[in-house]
Amino acid sequence: MITIRRATPDDASTVYDLIRALAEHQDQASAITVSAADLKRMLARPEITYLIAERDGRAIGYVSWLQRISFWSGEDYLALDDLYVTGAERGEGVGEQLMQAVAEAADGKVIRWEVAEANVAAQRFYSRIGATLVSKKIGRWQRK
Numbered sequence: 001m002i003t004i005r006r007a008t009p010d011d012a013s014t015v016y017d018l019i020r021a022l023a024e025h026q027d028q029a030s031a032i033t034v035s036a037a038d039l040k041r042m043l044a045r046p047e048i049t050y051l052i053a054e055r056d057g058r059a060i061g062y063v064s065w066l067q068r069i070s071f072w073s074g075e076d077y078l079a080l081d082d083l084y085v086t087g088a089e090r091g092e093g094v095g096e097q098l099m100q101a102v103a104e105a106a107d108g109k110v111i112r113w114e115v116a117e118a119n120v121a122a123q124r125f126y127s128r129i130g131a132t133l134v135s136k137k138i139g140r141w142q143r144k
Contacts, residue, residue: 002060002094004101007050012040015050018062022084026119049078051101053085053094061085063098065111078106080113083122099129114138 007015016036023029034042042048053061064081080102085094102111115122115133123133 002097003054004051004097007043007052009040009043012036012043014059015039018059018084022082051098053098060089061094061098063102065102077110077112080111095125096129
């Protein structure tokens with residue numbers, strides 16, 4: 001049986017391990033600069049939600065988001081940050097359960113996220129659950 005619960009600051013090391021697993025899965029482990037101590041502080045913030053999926057007390061996936069506001073509509077929305085399910089658990093409905101938990105938390109609000117063009121498996125998953133995928137270029141800038 002799968003249980004889904006909100007992560008607390010005490011889950012920081014588990015959250016770190018899951019984030020690291022996602023980054024490794026995407027060949028982006030070098031991009032991880034956050035520490036478990038950073039995550040402990042972040043998980044205490046009310047605008048951050050991080051849900052952990054567990055089977056028999058073992059973390060097998062997560063979904064995370066921030067609450068935002070759209071200046072175009074004036075309405076709140078949920079900005080999904082990550083959705084990840086461990087390799088052995090993919091195809092077992094865990095991702096769908098996590099997305100259902102997000103939908104329940106959204107309480108009718110729009111849920112928005114980004115997915116890499118190369119991540120075809122994720123795009124198929126999102127399409128299967130009824131999401132609309134829109135092409136968009138993402139800009140990043142860090143002034144040095």
